[in-house]
Each structure stands twice: as C-alpha cells, then as structure tokens.
Amino acid sequence: MNKRLYVEGVGKLFGGFSAINGLDFGVDAGRVVGLVGPNGCGKTTTLRCIVGLLEPSAGRIEINGVPTTRREARAALGYVPDYPSGLAELTVGEFLDLVRTLYQAEPVYDERAHALLTAFSLESRRKTMLVALSLGMRRIVSFVAALSLAPPLLVVDEVTAALDPEAVIVVREALRAAASHGTGVLLATQDLHFAERSCDEVILLSAGRMIAAGSVDELSARYQAASLEEVFMTALGKSGSVDLKQVFGAR
Amino acid sequence: MLVRAVLVCSWRRLRPFLVANPLVAMVALLALPGLPIASYIGGGRVAPSLSKALLEQDGVVEGFVAAIVFSGALAGAIVATVAPGLAVFGSQITVAPIRRMRFLWAGAGFPLALGAFAFSSLLALAALPVAAHLPAGRLLVLELVFAALCASVLGALAIESALAAARARPVAILVLCFIAALWIVAASVGGSRGLGPFAVVTSSLSAAPGDVALRSAGLAGLTLVASFLWLYLAASRAPARFQAEPRLILLQMPRGPFRAGIVVAIKRLSRRAELRRQISALTLLCVLAGPALLVFVPTIQDVVVLGLVAYAAIVGVALLVLAAAGVDEEGRWLWNVAPGGARSRPAGNALGAILLALFTFLVAVAPSFVIARPSFSLVVAFVGFACFVLGVAAISGTIVPWRSDRVVEQIASYTACVVLVGVLWYLVGKVAEPLADGGVPEPAIFATLGLTAIAIGVGTSVALARGEGS
Numbered sequence: 001m002n003k004r005l006y007v008e009g010v011g012k013l014f015g016g017f018s019a020i021n022g023l024d025f026g027v028d029a030g031r032v033v034g035l036v037g038p039n040g041c042g043k044t045t046t047l048r049c050i051v052g053l054l055e056p057s058a059g060r061i062e063i064n065g066v067p068t069t070r071r072e073a074r075a076a077l078g079y080v081p082d083y084p085s086g087l088a089e090l091t092v093g094e095f096l097d098l099v100r101t102l103y104q105a106e107p108v109y110d111e112r113a114h115a116l117l118t119a120f121s122l123e124s125r126r127k128t129m130l131v132a133l134s135l136g137m138r139r140i141v142s143f144v145a146a147l148s149l150a151p152p153l154l155v156v157d158e159v160t161a162a163l164d165p166e167a168v169i170v171v172r173e174a175l176r177a178a179a180s181h182g183t184g185v186l187l188a189t190q191d192l193h194f195a196e197r198s199c200d201e202v203i204l205l206s207a208g209r210m211i212a213a214g215s216v217d218e219l220s221a222r223y224q225a226a227s228l229e230e231v232f233m234t235a236l237g238k239s240g241s242v243d244l245k246q247v248f249g250a251r
Numbered sequence: 252m253l254v255r256a257v258l259v260c261s262w263r264r265l266r267p268f269l270v271a272n273p274l275v276a277m278v279a280l281l282a283l284p285g286l287p288i289a290s291y292i293g294g295g296r297v298a299p300s301l302s303k304a305l306l307e308q309d310g311v312v313e314g315f316v317a318a319i320v321f322s323g324a325l326a327g328a329i330v331a332t333v334a335p336g337l338a339v340f341g342s343q344i345t346v347a348p349i350r351r352m353r354f355l356w357a358g359a360g361f362p363l364a365l366g367a368f369a370f371s372s373l374l375a376l377a378a379l380p381v382a383a384h385l386p387a388g389r390l391l392v393l394e395l396v397f398a399a400l401c402a403s404v405l406g407a408l409a410i411e412s413a414l415a416a417a418r419a420r421p422v423a424i425l426v427l428c429f430i431a432a433l434w435i436v437a438a439s440v441g442g443s444r445g446l447g448p449f450a451v452v453t454s455s456l457s458a459a460p461g462d463v464a465l466r467s468a469g470l471a472g473l474t475l476v477a478s479f480l481w482l483y484l485a486a487s488r489a490p491a492r493f494q495a496e497p498r499l500i501l502l503q504m505p506r507g508p509f510r511a512g513i514v515v516a517i518k519r520l521s522r523r524a525e526l527r528r529q530i531s532a533l534t535l536l537c538v539l540a541g542p543a544l545l546v547f548v549p550t551i552q553d554v555v556v557l558g559l560v561a562y563a564a565i566v567g568v569a570l571l572v573l574a575a576a577g578v579d580e581e582g583r584w585l586w587n588v589a590p591g592g593a594r595s596r597p598a599g600n601a602l603g604a605i606l607l608a609l610f611t612f613l614v615a616v617a618p619s620f621v622i623a624r625p626s627f628s629l630v631v632a633f634v635g636f637a638c639f640v641l642g643v644a645a646i647s648g649t650i651v652p653w654r655s656d657r658v659v660e661q662i663a664s665y666t667a668c669v670v671l672v673g674v675l676w677y678l679v680g681k682v683a684e685p686l687a688d689g690g691v692p693e694p695a696i697f698a699t700l701g702l703t704a705i706a707i708g709v710g711t712s713v714a715l716a717r718g719e720g721s
Contacts, residue, residue: 051346075348086341087256089263094256101252102347129263142343 002029003065004076004153004184005050010059011208012045019045020208023059027153027184032175034195035188036228037205038236043188044082046205047157050186051079064152075103078146082157082188084138088131092122092141095130099145112148119170120144136162140171147174154178156187160194172198196228204235211235253357257339261362261659268651275650282670287376294377302384305456310550312456313446317544317551319395320449321559323402324409325566328536331407331414332529333570333661334359334485351486360482366662367403371396387460394463397470398452404477405430410532411484420487426480433473446548448473508592512599517607519578520571533567534615541619553623557616561633564615565640568608570653572644573664575604576712577652594713601645601712605705608644612637631694638701639679640672645708647671649715675704 005027012019020042027033035043048054050061052068063073087095100109117123120140130138143159156175160168168191175185175198189195195202196216204212204219212219212235216228225231232238269276304311337345339358375392382391409430415423437448446453451466520526541560544551579586579600586596613634620630653664683696 053342053346071348074346077346079343079346081342084341084343086339086344087260089260090256098252098256098344102344102349146343
C-alpha cells in the first residue's frame with residue numbers, strides 16, 4: 001500500500017517531561033487511523049509533531065515519503081486543529097478562499113467546499129464571520145477547509161467535540177468518502193463510538209506510549225471486549241466506577 | 252492575501268469598538284492630523300536651544316545620540332519580545348505550505364513597517380526645524396530617522412538572537428557575534444565605545460558634519476540587513492510553546508475578591524510567556540546598558556543616563572498594566588457568574604498589575620541608581636513619574652486592552668497610553684508649576700502625583716470593568 005504517513009521512534013520532550021515516547025505507526029492511502037487514549041496521553045502532541053507545529057525530540061516523520069519539515073510534506077497535508085483559532089474576523093467564505101490560495105488548490109476545491117458546507121447546513125453562513133459562529137461550527141469550517149483540499153494525508157484533532165449528532169454523522173461520511181478517494185486519515189478523538197464506526201485501525205496511547213494497535217475487531221478479540229470502550233478500559237486497567245457519593249454527603 | 256486578511260481582521264475588530272465608543276473615535280480622528288502638526292511645532296520650539304546646546308555644550312551630542320539609540324533599541328526589544336509571530340494565523344493556517352517569513356511579514360512585519368513609517372514621519376517633522384539650525388542641514392533629518400530605525404531593528408535583532416541562542420540555535424550565536432563585531436569595529440571607527448555604529452551620528456551633529464549622506468546610506472543599509480535577519484530569526488521561532496509548570500508559587504490564594512484579584516493578577520501576568528519575555532529583555536537592557544553607559548561613556552551626564560534607564564524601564568513595565576485588563580477579560584466567564592467581587596476584584600486586578608510593574612521597575616533601575624547615587628528628590632521624581640505612567644496605563648489599558656496575539660491592538664494600546672500620558676502630563680505641569688513656585692517640595696508633588704494617578708487608574712478599571720459580550 002502507498003504510505004501517506006510514516007512515523008518511526010518519535011518522541012517529544014518538554015524540559016524533563018516526556019510527552020510521547022518511541023511511537024511507531026503509519027497511515028496508508030485510503031485508511032482511517034484513530035488515535036485514542038485518556039486526557040494528556042499525547043494525542044495532540046503527536047499530531048502537532050506530524051504537522052510540523054512541534055519539533056520531535058527523537059524519531060522520524062515522513063508524509064508521502066518526504067520529511068515533515070519540508071514544504072512538499074506540508075503541501076500534502078490537511079490539518080484540522082483541536083481548537084480553531086486565528087483570523088476569526090474573516091467570514092466563512094473568506095477563510096475558505098484563504099486556505100485555497102495558500103495551498104494553491106485546484107478549482108474543484110470550491111465545489112467540494114460548497115458540497116461539504118451544504119451537507120453541514122452551513123452554506124447560508126458563508127458571509128458570517130468566524131467569530132460569530134459557535135465552537136462546533138468553527139470546527140466544521142476548519143474541517144471543510146482541510147477536507148476540500150482532498151489532501152493525501154488528513155490530520156484531524158478532536159473534530160467531533162461540540163458537534164451535534166447529525167454533524168458527527170456527516171463528518172464520518174466525509175472522512176470515509178475522502179479515504180475512498182485515496183486520502184489517508186489520522187484522527188485523534190475521545191469519542192470511542194465515533195472511532196469504532198469510522199476507523200479502519202485504532203492506536204491506543206497511554207502516558208505517551210502506544211499500548212495497543214489494530215482494527216476494532218482485532219482489539220476486541222485481544223482484550224475479549226464487546227466494544228472499543230471496553231477495550232479502552234481493559235487496556236488501561238480502569239474500572240470506570242468511582243464512588244463519589246460521600247463527597248456530597250449523600251446518605 | 253495574508254496581509255489583506257490581517258488588515259481585514261484588524262479593521263473588523265476595531266470597527267465595533269469605534270462604533271461603541273464614538274468619543275474615542277472622535278479623539279483619534281482629531282489626533283491623527285494633530286500629531287504631525289504637534290511634532291513640527293514641538294521641534295520648532297526646542298530647535299534654537301537644542302541646536303545651541305548640541306554645538307556648544309560638552310557631552311550633549313553624545314547624550315542626544317544615546318537617547319535616540321536607547322529609545323530605538325528599547326522599541327525594538329519590545330517588538331521582538333511581543334511580536335505575535337505565527338500565532339495570529341492559528342495552527343490550521345500556519346501549517347500551509349508557504350514560507351514562514353511570509354507569515355511573519357503579514358502578521359507582524361507589515362503592520363510594524365506601517366507603524367515605523369508613521370513614527371519616522373513624526374520624528375522627521377520634529378527633527379526638521381532642529382536640522383535647519385545645524386551645519387549639517389536638512390539632510391541630517393534622514394540620518395537621525397535611519398539612526399532611530401536602525402537602533403530599533405538592531406535592538407529587536409539582539410533580543411531575538413538572544414532568545415534563539417537560549418534555545419541553542421547556532422545561527423543566533425552567529426548573529427550575536429555579527430552584532431558584537433559590528434559594534435566594536437564601528438565604535439573604533441567612530442571613536443565611542445558606548446555608541447557603536449551610531450558614533451558616526453555625533454560627527455554629523457558637530458560644527459564640521461562631513462558626508463552626512465554617506466552615513467545615512469550606511470545606516471539605511473544596516474537597517475535593511477538587520478530587518479531581514481530579524482524576520483528570518485523570528486520566523487524560525489517554535490510556533491507552539493509548552494507552558495511549563497510554574498516553579499515559583501508566590502502566595503496562597505487569600506480570601507476576599509480584592510486580595511484574590513491582586514494575587515491572581517500578579518500570578519497570571521508573571522507567568523505569561525509573552526509578557527515575561529518582554530519584561531526580562533527590558534530589565535536586562537536596563538541592568539546592562541545603564542551601568543555600561545555610566546562607566547564607558549563618562550561624557551554623558553549621569554542624570555541623562557538615569558533618565559534613559561528609568562524611561563526604558565517605565566516603557567517596559569507599563570506593558571504589564573496595559574495587558575492586565577486584556578488578560579483579565581479572558582476570565583470573564585468566571586468573573587461574570589461569580590456572586591461577588593464585581594467591583595473589588597477588578598480593583599485588585601489593576602492594583603496587582605501596578606504593584607508587579609513597580610517592583611520590576613525598581614529592579615531594573617536599581618543598578619544604575621546604585622552606581623550614580625542620585626539625590627533623594629531625584630529618586631522620588633523618577634518613582635513618582637513611574638507611578639503616574641502606570642496609573643495612566645491602567646486607564647488606557649482598560650479603554651484599549653493590549654492583546655498578546657494582535658499586533659494592531661498592541662500598537663493601539665501603546666499609542667493610547669502615550670497620548671494620554673502626554674496630555675495628562677501637560678495638564679499636570681500646568682497645575683504643579685504654581686505649587687512648586689509656592690514652595691511645595693518637589694518630592695511631595697511627585698509622590699502625590701504618582702499615588703493619585705494610581706488611585707484614578709484603579710478607579711477607572713473598576714468603573715469600566717467589562718461585562719459579558721464586550
């Protein structure tokens with residue numbers, strides 16, 4: 001298969017703190033790979049290293065066979081950040097135009113953006129400033145901007161947070177459609193149901209290390225679990241039940 | 252495209268503010284054409300006495316050039332430490348496949364170039380009447396403007412290089428060596444160790460000015476080279492920063508919204524990376540440059556050096572107070588729903604910022620004051636003036652909050668503060684003059700002035716504490 005992303009031995013130190021350590025994985029063309037794990041396990045740090053926002057302390061990252069530090073690698077990449085920020089006073093349409101210009105995208109970008117905005121019921125908000133949109137809507141605009149590029153690799157960070165159920169379904173369908181077109185997708189998410197339904201492969205991170213990887217079926221069989229949620233709890237050794245009644249003085 | 256996006260965003264942020272505050276809009280509209288006129292008239296008023304002093308009194312030329320260089324370097328250091336870099340575009344745009352220098356040019360370089368152009372024009376207008384009284388003639392204006400610009404760009408480059416060198420970037424160490432070598436070589440040619448490449452300006456201000464055009468061209472060339480190097484280094488900053496665990500725990504949170512406001516302001520402002528960078532850089536500049544000028548350039552009067560150091564320190568620490576309201580707004584989701592402290596907490600916030608700024612000011616000026624040993628009344632005058640500026644900064648920061656990732660708001664906030672300080676200082680002078688003539692001791696006037704300004708600044712912060720949706 002054509003490797004869209006190749007990650008080998010990647011680690012990131014912040015001072016003396018190791019945020020991620022010795023990560024090895026890849027994303028093939030047409031595959032959707034999910035990074036899941038508890039808060040602070042290094043998902044966003046991993047994605048930031050991949051897109052070049054952070055410089056890894058160790059290891060090698062290649063996008064489409066090119067080191068991630070090079071501009072060719074960035075040109076092959078679409079990125080949806082966990083928190084869309086910056087240039088919030090541009091309208092939706094202006095923001096999409098800006099992304100198209102920066103990436104020198106083909107004219108079909110506009111058609112894709114139009115179709116995606118329509119699917120998310122946001123076409124009527126083209127002239128609305130980003131600052132006037134809800135967080136969920138801003139995430140969708142970021143997602144539309146990146147996906148309309150039809151990039152070889154799409155890196156998506158927590159896109160479903162703050163989205164309504166219908167939008168989550170559209171995101172899932174859009175990711176599957178992009179994958180069928182040949183895009184490799186790497187998404188970090190806390191939404192295990194979404195990951196279960198969207199991903200061909202799931203990578204489970206804990207404390208900056210990869211503790212399990214495989215398809216949902218493989219992981220379920222390995223941990224004798226009925227769902228990805230059970231895989232998550234079992235692999236991390238969590239019970240999921242905490243008695244907090246006494247905190248509130250309940251009788 | 253990026254420049255346009257930044258300008259559009261800035262204008263769209265500014266427009267609702269101007270619509271909501273028509274008085275401020277009107278004052279700004281009046282101030283815009285007024286500033287060039289005021290510069291020219293101000294230059295004209297000081298021209299005869301300044302040109303006479305420059306030509307006839309020992310040490311005035313060096314002091315004058317040092318003031319230009321110090322002010323320029325100070326402005327540059329501020330720019331280098333607070334220029335928002337790539338953050339203004341957000342992480343999604345930042346990873347686009349174009350050169351980072353283009354981002355930096357659009358986000359910081361272009362707005363700053365516009366600001367520098369405006370400032371240079373005002374400086375040129377002020378210098379024009381002075382130059383007309385000197386043998387070098389009007390060509391001197393060009394040299395003075397390029398000297399100021401060059402000093403600011405070199406100041407920015409030195410700080411940016413120091414920051415990059417701290418991250419062990421070899422190119423930064425090369426740039427620092429280049430600046431040091433340039434300084435030493437130029438100083439040996441110009442004949443003044445303290446003024447480096449700007450020592451040549453002293454010749455142009457003398458009775459036999461020589462080739463002013465050549466020196467102007469040299470300074471212009473140096474400005475261009477240094478600007479490019481700064482953009483290059485700034486563009487290679489790490490786009491995302493990790494906020495380390497705070498190692499210094501100042502105090503436990505006290506009870507009561509006023510005291511809590513003070514502590515929260517001190518903790519937040521001292522932990523903001525962008526503010527800490529600037530304050531550290533300027534404190535370092537004051538701590539090193541003040542004693543260096545006192546020791547190595549003895550021809551400059553001590554009081555001039557103390558004035559420069561105090562001025563640099565005030566400009567630096569005023570940022571803390573300007574930023575306090577903007578930083579505080581980030582917590583409005585909590586402040587606005589909390590059941591108490593609607594008045595006392597903003598007061599604590601403003602006072603906390605002022606206290607932190609005052610403490611930093613004293614640290615920055617202490618070495619120079621220890622070496623020069625000024626009189627008690629002079630120390631009180633400097634501290635009183637610092638309190639006055641900090642009080643005014645609290646007012647202007649509440650009206651136009653300084654924002655870390657928005658260079659246009661930063662310029663607007665500084666401008667508002669400078670204009671307000673200028674206007675109020677003029678008015679205060681009118682009131683204080685008869686008091687001083689009537690025998691009231693100067694230290695008492697300055698102390699009263701400083702404390703009053705702080706009280707009014709804190710009061711304004713309370714009165715204009717912003718509500719939800721502002």
